[in-house]
Amino acid sequence: MARKHKVNYSIEPKLQASIEYLLQTQGTYSPVEFLIHEGFLKYENYEAWRYGKKAYLEQVVDGAVDALRHRLKQAALWLQHLGMQAEVHSYRCWGVKDDGPLCFCEKNSDEVVALYQTHFTRLKSNTSQLDLFFDDHISVIIELLRESLLERRISETKKVLNDLLSCEPEHRFIKPGKLFCEAIKSLESGQYGKDVEQDVMVLECSIMPFVHELAGRRARDIIAPLCHVLSETLSEHPFDGESPKLHSSWVLSELLDWPRVREAVLAVPDWQTHPVLCARLAKALYQMRERLEAISLWCQLCWCFPDYAQQVMGDPLLPDPAVRLAWLEWQDVSVKPALSVCHFPAWLLLNEPELAQDLVIEGDCSQDSVVSFNLVRQLLLTRAEKNKIDRLLASQGEALRVAHPGLHLLYRECFSRKR
Secondary structure (H helix, E strand, O other), X not given: OOOOOOOOOOOOHHHHHHHHHHHHHHOEEOHHHHHHHOOOOOHHHHHHHHOOOOOEHHHOOOOOHHHHHHHHHHHHHXXXXXXXXXXXOOOEOOOOOOOOEOEOOOOOOHHHHHHHHEEEEOOOOOOOHHHOOOOOHHHHHHHHHHHHHHOOOHXXXXXXXXXXXXXXXXXXXHHHHHHHHHHHHHHHOOOOOOOHHHHHHHHHHHHHHHHHHHHHHHHHHHHHHHHHHHXXXXXXXXXXXXXXXXXXXXXXXXXXXXXXXXXXXXXXXXXXXXXXXXXXXXXXXXXXOOHHHHHHHHHHHHHHOHHHHHHHHOOOOOOOHHHHHHHHHHOOOOOOOOOOXXXXXXXXXXXXXXXXXXXXXXXXXXXXXHHHHHHHHHHHHHHHHHHHHHHHHHHHHHHHHHHOHHHHHHHHHHHHOOO
């Protein structure tokens, strides 16, 4: 009997890291979310498709469609191999009830539909979170509320909230739900964003906690219309370190509009002096596949704003998995004299020596931690060069041995003598 070869389900590290990030931050791998996260699908184009303004999804993606499909197939195979639970998710037009499913490609074949509609989750139960009490009328209402918000059917949302008020007047979702409906009404009348400080405060303190609890990873789809208006209103608003969320870069981050986040941060003349803006820019750069520039900013945070850097680097949602892992390992490092956060960039180089080749930091070269970083970098570069020379010597020595063993012996004797 012929022996079966084991199928290799390994995938490229960057693809694996992106999938793991989605699983960690959202609890689910969604092909459409993957395209948004990787920058192949702008959120504004995703919205246009969801509103039925575009005939099919692949009409608005960036990049070669065949290459994107190949990456999605790789991801699906790998997740199946890991034993993840597959779930089929149907996409329907926003704002319209009982409309047909949206199309993904020009010729909506079953294979392509399955590629985009199949989500994967670590959860093995088929039971919905809101079905803990299957006959609980409140749970049914909450599920209807969630569905109406995600499908952007605001008139239906108001009716569901009234039902919830009748059944449980003190329910925690009633007040923020009404605030959300009032914000949408203000949006439709053109008044939303006029009192931008109040609107941002309500969004941050009431609406966002409500939709995140209700919809989890899909909360962005609920608050996006409000964020669009606020980002425009705040575009001319100067940055104030005392109110860092009263800036378009924060709202745009919620929309995952990374190019405009970068633009908004760089428009602030002294952005380098504000750790919040440095962190936002670093995240945007990483999401835009400018990893070296992002790491450079994280290093600057460690040197210039160590207390704030501790929060940023310790955030489980830090997008770079290699940096996140290095930080976790850093917590267990114990040497004397003790190391501080300022020394983390040097530790990062030791964990990922390849960075030494291209990661050049423009910092205060007199600062002890920057001096240490540059010394580690130079050592790694010298070591890499030595390894290259050693390999070259070994290769040429072997060539000489083949050409003339006697000369090769004389060569070895000559250079093995003690000087």
